[in-house]
Amino acid sequence: TRGVFGGLFCDFGDSFTVQDKDAKPAKAELLARVEVVQTNSGKALLVRTLEDNPHGLHSGDRVRLRGVQGIGDSVIFTVKAKTPQAFECHNAIFASSITKDSGRVQTLPGATFLEIKEPVVVKYQPLKEALLAPDMVATDFGKLDLNRQITLHACFHHGYRRGQSAGKEEASDAETLFDAAKSFGENVYAFLSARKAKSRFKPDSKLVRAFASSEETQILPIATIMGALAAQEALKAITGVFVPVRQFLYFDALELHELLPQNGDKTLLSAEFKQRLQSMNVFVVGAGAIGCELLKILAALGVSSTSESIGEDRSGKLCVTDMDTVEVSNLSRQMLFTEDDVGKPKATAAVSASQGINPQLQAKAFTKKLAAETEDIFDHKFWQKQSLVLNALDNLEARRYVDQQCVRHGIPLIDSGTLGAKGSTQPCVPRISETYSNGADDAPDKDQIALCTIHSFPTRVEHVVQWAKDIVFQSEFVDKPARVRELAEAAASDAVKTPSMDDEEPAAELLGELRLLVDLKTKAQSADGRAAVLVEWASKLYRDLYIDAVEAIFKQHPLDEVDEDGEKFWSNDRLLPRHLVQVDDLPLFEAFLVSAAMLKARALRVECSEASIESAAAQAAPQRLAALRSNQGRAGPSPESAVTYERVLDTARSLTEVLDVDPQSFEKDDDSNGHVKFITAAGNCRAAVYGISQSDMLEVRRIAGAIVPAMVTTTALVAGLAVLEMLKVVAGANSL
Numbered sequence: 001t002r003g004v005f006g007g008l009f010c011d012f013g014d015s016f017t018v019q020d021k022d023a024k025p026a027k028a029e030l031l032a033r034v035e036v037v038q039t040n041s042g043k044a045l046l047v048r049t050l051e052d053n054p055h056g057l058h059s060g061d062r063v064r065l066r067g068v069q070g071i072g073d074s075v076i077f078t079v080k081a082k083t084p085q086a087f088e089c090h091n092a093i094f095a096s097s098i099t100k101d102s103g104r105v106q107t108l109p110g111a112t113f114l115e116i117k118e119p120v121v122v123k124y125q126p127l128k129e130a131l132l133a134p135d136m137v138a139t140d141f142g143k144l145d146l147n148r149q150i151t152l153h154a155c156f157h158h159g160y161r162r163g164q165s166a167g168k169e170e171a172s173d174a175e176t177l178f179d180a181a182k183s184f185g186e187n188v189y190a191f192l193s194a195r196k197a198k199s200r201f202k203p204d205s206k207l208v209r210a211f212a213s214s215e216e217t218q219i220l221p222i223a224t225i226m227g228a229l230a231a232q233e234a235l236k237a238i239t240g241v242f243v244p245v246r247q248f249l250y251f252d253a254l255e256l257h258e259l260l261p262q263n264g265d266k267t268l269l270s271a272e273f274k275q276r277l278q279s280m281n282v283f284v285v286g287a288g289a290i291g292c293e294l295l296k297i298l299a300a301l302g303v304s305s306t307s308e309s310i311g312e313d314r315s316g317k318l319c320v321t322d323m324d325t326v327e328v329s330n331l332s333r334q335m336l337f338t339e340d341d342v343g344k345p346k347a348t349a350a351v352s353a354s355q356g357i358n359p360q361l362q363a364k365a366f367t368k369k370l371a372a373e374t375e376d377i378f379d380h381k382f383w384q385k386q387s388l389v390l391n392a393l394d395n396l397e398a399r400r401y402v403d404q405q406c407v408r409h410g411i412p413l414i415d416s417g418t419l420g421a422k423g424s425t426q427p428c429v430p431r432i433s434e435t436y437s438n439g440a441d442d443a444p445d446k447d448q449i450a451l452c453t454i455h456s457f458p459t460r461v462e463h464v465v466q467w468a469k470d471i472v473f474q475s476e477f478v479d480k481p482a483r484v485r486e487l488a489e490a491a492a493s494d495a496v497k498t499p500s501m502d503d504e505e506p507a508a509e510l511l512g513e514l515r516l517l518v519d520l521k522t523k524a525q526s527a528d529g530r531a532a533v534l535v536e537w538a539s540k541l542y543r544d545l546y547i548d549a550v551e552a553i554f555k556q557h558p559l560d561e562v563d564e565d566g567e568k569f570w571s572n573d574r575l576l577p578r579h580l581v582q583v584d585d586l587p588l589f590e591a592f593l594v595s596a597a598m599l600k601a602r603a604l605r606v607e608c609s610e611a612s613i614e615s616a617a618a619q620a621a622p623q624r625l626a627a628l629r630s631n632q633g634r635a636g637p638s639p640e641s642a643v644t645y646e647r648v649l650d651t652a653r654s655l656t657e658v659l660d661v662d663p664q665s666f667e668k669d670d671d672s673n674g675h676v677k678f679i680t681a682a683g684n685c686r687a688a689v690y691g692i693s694q695s696d697m698l699e700v701r702r703i704a705g706a707i708v709p710a711m712v713t714t715t716a717l718v719a720g721l722a723v724l725e726m727l728k729v730v731a732g733a734n735s736l
Helices: 092-096 127-132 146-166 174-192 205-213 220-239 254-259 271-278 289-301 346-357 380-385 396-409 451-455 461-493 507-523 527-556 586-603 610-630 645-653 675-690 697-704 712-730
Strands: 005-009 016-018 028-039 042-049 062-068 077-083 086-090 103-105 107-116 120-122 248-252 282-285 318-321 363-366 388-391 413-419 422-428
Touching: 005 146, 005 220, 028 062, 028 086, 042 062, 042 077, 042 092, 127 174, 146 174, 146 205, 146 248, 174 205, 205 254, 220 248, 220 289, 220 712, 254 712, 271 712, 282 289, 289 318, 289 346, 289 413, 289 712, 318 346, 346 363, 380 396, 388 396, 388 712, 396 413, 413 712, 422 712, 451 461, 461 507, 461 586, 461 645, 461 675, 461 697, 507 527, 507 645, 527 586, 527 610, 527 675, 586 610, 586 675, 675 697
Parallel strands: 282 318, 282 388, 318 363, 388 413
Antiparallel strands: 005 248, 016 120, 028 042, 028 103, 028 107, 042 086, 062 077, 062 107, 077 086, 413 422
16 A cells, blocks of 8 residues: 555466355246247247346356256256346257247246356466556546556556665655656556557556655555455455456545645645544444444544543544444454453443554443434434444444434434445435435345245245244244243233233134143153153144145145136246155154254253153154155144133133243354254255255354354455545545
8 A cells, every 4th residue: 555545466376266256156046938049059048037036147157947848957058148037048959959940948837047156267467467468457437547547557566666676665756756657657558558549648647646745654444445355365365266356456545635735744644634533523333343343443543532732621532332242253253352352242342442452542332222212312412522423233224313313413424334245335424425315225125035935935945944933933932932921921910811812823722832831741751751742742733834734725726726817826936835745754854853842842941851852753753754644635633713712811820830931032143042953944844845955054044043244354345445435524525
């Protein structure tokens, strides 16, 4: 880095293999239609996906088609993208076997394409050759002028050469740098513009003067940005994931340089500007991954700090709020925290660590949520004091609330966010830019899943996992035990009804839960006896979910049903379910029995060891599965329709000694609670019913826990960009 300029060069050798160019799962979408078409290169298949499901493929990608008549899974096609919902499939050998010239190809229900992700080999030039024939990655689409890019390339090249020849980096005046950049740049320009109209290289004199005047200065946000980019390239080299930079990347904030007072001493950040930073009141909202990076930079810059020149009375105050506590899983990406901080409030621990970086930092930690209910703490007086707000939040509602307060009080807001390797920074400055809420997307979440898809027509792993968590886990281990607890409280207080008596859940189901408690806590006298009861209960649940439920779907939608357009109901985006007993599912069945029985024991506070349940399941599974197969067409027993809540409550009054239960609350990070284990087993059984691929616990934990992979390189990058925008605001920017 040189002042407001940063440069990066990558050489990964003449043959570097990128194992995964985007770190995303292979694309797969359901097909709406497949037809034979004539193209310039011969016959091909035109594949259309469903209207709301763009294929996301690019020309040159390779795919397999599944569920298309006459095409085996081994046939590989090369893609030519046509529209977001259509692409051509080309395979010369397969094309020669197509007998018809055009027309629709029959597809089975649930027909899909599957992207084939293949390694990519990329070639790099060593620095000596790359300097005169550079590949340069654009970082700002407002700064794409070729003369400008080559000028910055030449300035950095001159700085490297001067440092090598002198044994150290010495500052150069603008005139010397301009001549060197012009001489070197002309050769580069001649190469890069060889295919264009003949013209001469014109160095960007303004950029050269700025580069020369700030060579001795390090601007911390610029260093953070370039360090994050370099670290990400190192990760690419180690893992082979993502395509590396080819080969030069330059970044500049010339607009900041033009705002700063020019002192002639090449320090760039004047004493007066530093005093402005020290006297600021900055509010950092969130002390997670981005919040920690922001606080590191702010502390090192001296924001809200005392000094000999400013004194404590004139120093600003840095406020931080976060209602969460530090967890072990935070330590890999939230760098202000250590193992000693686990269990402490994040805001408190982050302030303490920041003051370790800068003991003069004046900071205050809050552990409150920013919302209407805390406006007695974050009141009008509090907001009026703030010079600037930095958002480090992970949800839209909170962001909009902060934006609302900033608009109301005329405070500049800088918002940052990440999503894996993607990140964004948005400055929202009164009377200069749009507000955050104006720019936020109000469209529904594209990943939101329709209820009918979850209940009856799943097509993806995400669908079966959400079904297992939001429907089965919620019903059996949260809602039912919670209603038992309500009954216990009502029975103890002689109440005539419970809060849930007006719900739609049949009273007979609740009566069944009470009977299960009686069997487990009074009739079964041993651990083996309790294990047998739990396994029997789990087997009945299995039948309800995977056999009787399939029967119910086919009664509602027979195999030969057609819709109002005459199309088969079981086609396109509806996978045809099957009885789970139609496949060799003993391992799935046993895994379900064990995980369901264990979790039920936990929810009902029944003492029963995992070993007892595993033994009972292993002994019972083959016989119970055989019984299910032999009776698969018979509906299970119907609930007692005449049962009333009054009868259930009367029953509960006579069973108060067994009503001690523990409704569960989903927790993804504690494997000992059995939550993810059950959702994995239940989801995989559901997947088998619909022919969807199985998942391991790691994948289920990610989906059920809504985990977005966090990368510390991305958080560092967006934090550096956010503080860079802050410096522009402090310097008096009229545009960003």
